[in-house]
Amino acid sequence: MAKEFSTITAISLLLLLAQTTEAQSGVFDVTKYGAKAGNTDISQAILSAWKEACASTSASKIVVPAGTYLMNEMTLQGPCKGPLELQIQGTLKAPDDPSQFKQAGWLTVERVDQFTLSGTGTLDGQGPTAWTQNHCDKNPECKQFAMNMRFNSVTNSVVRNITSLDSKNFHVNLLGCKNMTFDHFTITAPENSVNTDGIHIGRSSGINIIDSNIKTGDDCVSVGHGSQQITVERVTCGPGHGISVGSLGRYKNEQPVSGVTVKNCTLINTSNGVRVKTWPASPAAGTAADMHFEDIIMNNVGNPVVIDQEYCPYNQCTSKEPSLVKISNVSFKNIRGTSSTRVAVKLVCSKGNPCENVEIGDIDLSYSGAGGPATSQCANIKPTFSGKQNPPTCVNSAQSS
Ligand SMILES: *[C@@H]1O[C@H](CO)[C@@H](O)[C@H](O)[C@H]1NC(C)=O
Ligand SMILES: *[C@@H]1O[C@H](CO)[C@@H](O)[C@H](O)[C@H]1NC(C)=O
Ligand SMILES: *[C@@H]1O[C@H](CO)[C@@H](O)[C@H](O)[C@H]1NC(C)=O
Ligand SMILES: *[C@@H]1O[C@H](CO)[C@@H](O)[C@H](O)[C@H]1NC(C)=O
Numbered sequence: 001m002a003k004e005f006s007t008i009t010a011i012s013l014l015l016l017l018a019q020t021t022e023a024q025s026g027v028f029d030v031t032k033y034g035a036k037a038g039n040t041d042i043s044q045a046i047l048s049a050w051k052e053a054c055a056s057t058s059a060s061k062i063v064v065p066a067g068t069y070l071m072n073e074m075t076l077q078g079p080c081k082g083p084l085e086l087q088i089q090g091t092l093k094a095p096d097d098p099s100q101f102k103q104a105g106w107l108t109v110e111r112v113d114q115f116t117l118s119g120t121g122t123l124d125g126q127g128p129t130a131w132t133q134n135h136c137d138k139n140p141e142c143k144q145f146a147m148n149m150r151f152n153s154v155t156n157s158v159v160r161n162i163t164s165l166d167s168k169n170f171h172v173n174l175l176g177c178k179n180m181t182f183d184h185f186t187i188t189a190p191e192n193s194v195n196t197d198g199i200h201i202g203r204s205s206g207i208n209i210i211d212s213n214i215k216t217g218d219d220c221v222s223v224g225h226g227s228q229q230i231t232v233e234r235v236t237c238g239p240g241h242g243i244s245v246g247s248l249g250r251y252k253n254e255q256p257v258s259g260v261t262v263k264n265c266t267l268i269n270t271s272n273g274v275r276v277k278t279w280p281a282s283p284a285a286g287t288a289a290d291m292h293f294e295d296i297i298m299n300n301v302g303n304p305v306v307i308d309q310e311y312c313p314y315n316q317c318t319s320k321e322p323s324l325v326k327i328s329n330v331s332f333k334n335i336r337g338t339s340s341t342r343v344a345v346k347l348v349c350s351k352g353n354p355c356e357n358v359e360i361g362d363i364d365l366s367y368s369g370a371g372g373p374a375t376s377q378c379a380n381i382k383p384t385f386s387g388k389q390n391p392p393t394c395v396n397s398a399q400s401s
């Protein structure tokens with residue numbers, strides 16, 4: 001009995017020692033919390049590790065080792081007591097059936113400061129089934145499928161090296177975030193995947209997307225209302241719908257957009273290039289200002305340069321009243337390459353609210369299809385020009401439509 005007791009005590013002590021060592025080193029390996037590669041759900045193991053790591057006052061790291069795992073929808077909730085890193089080396093697969101999700105996000109991270117999502121792993125949203133069931137083009141009230149990642153009120157954080165694959169909806173959605181950087185981030189989904197925006201930014205500030213590669217079926221990056229100080233630099237986009245500010249002006253209570261810089265990017269085979277889009281007949285006034293697009297290579301891109309204040313996909317607009325969103329302080333500079341549509345530069349501003357202080361500099365876009373060389377289309381805008389203009393911009397178009 002005494003011997004048995006001491007054996008148990010020794011084992012317990014060893015276990016305790018092992019756990020203490022783990023907690024002290026600040027590394028939480030999810031396989032120690034019951035995670036197994038294969039067809040079992042890993043979310044409970046990650047949540048258990050998160051609970052401990054989040055309570056730790058020193059920096060901690062949760063590690064998902066190489067291997068393929070299933071993961072159900074999951075919310076990693078803060079606030080936490082110290083900086084926290086989730087390092088994913090393996091592949092996490094979402095449930096295939098979109099109706100299995102109760103929430104709008106597959107992986108949601110909420111109210112966390114100093115969070116890092118790292119590793120060479122992949123979040124595979126298993127989107128193909130959802131894409132065939134998406135009829136949001138015909139029904140704006142449609143049910144939204146789960147996004148691969150949602151960041152809500154996340155601050156001073158980094159997403160690095162991770163891959164988001166085949167999301168059922170947007171790959172990444174930011175809401176109310178401050179100071180977040182996506183670095184060496186990869187997004188992959190086929191051109192025909194539905195509504196798979198790469199990174200959608202809403203009501204957030206200080207967001208940087210750098211050195212990243214986005215191939216998807218919708219906008220590579222979309223900047224929604226209430227966003228400030230957004231930088232997209234050294235990003236390759238395509239296939240996809242390009243890099244967009246908007247669409248803005250569809251709803252009431254939209255906050256201003258200001259400070260968007262898209263620089264040193266390459267777009268390949270996208271249906272649009274860099275664009276600012278607002279809906280006609282806005283329910284309230286809005287503003288979008290201080291937006292700069294420069295050093296951009298367009299490779300077989302449709303509508304490479306666009307301001308469109310009559311944006312109305314699938315003819316969802318009931319009125320053709322002009323947009324009430326005021327666009328000002330915009331520059332498009334050093335944009336070169338090939339356009340896959342004849343209109344290479346389209347600047348269609350609002351009749352009720354013309355664009356102001358728009359600068360067009362060093363544009364060199366060629367079109368080799370039928371119908372003649374590249375052209376521009378302009379309305380309600382008087383840009384200032386510098387450098388080369390190919391096509392000549394706003395020379396033959398009416399100033400008001
Ligand atoms: C932004 O977040 C990063 C990563 O946590 C941090 O190193 C940096 O100091 C933060 N910047 C500001 C201005 O708070
Ligand atoms: C991870 O990203 C960093 C840059 O943030 C890069 O220097 C590093 O090489 C990447 N690591 C791997 C394994 O891809
Ligand atoms: C981006 O900048 C780097 C370094 O300055 C340069 O080599 C590269 O050609 C640039 N790419 C584009 C698309 O302008
Ligand atoms: C772009 O499209 C062309 C023509 O469809 C295709 O040949 C080429 O491989 C595409 N490029 C990339 C990088 O996907």
Ligand SMILES: *[C@@H]1O[C@H](CO)[C@@H](O)[C@H](O)[C@H]1NC(C)=O
Binds near residue numbers: 289290328329357
């Ligand atoms: C536009 O830029 C001018 C200076 O060039 C500045 O005075 C003005 O405040 C800016 N407007 C907006 C809305 O950012």
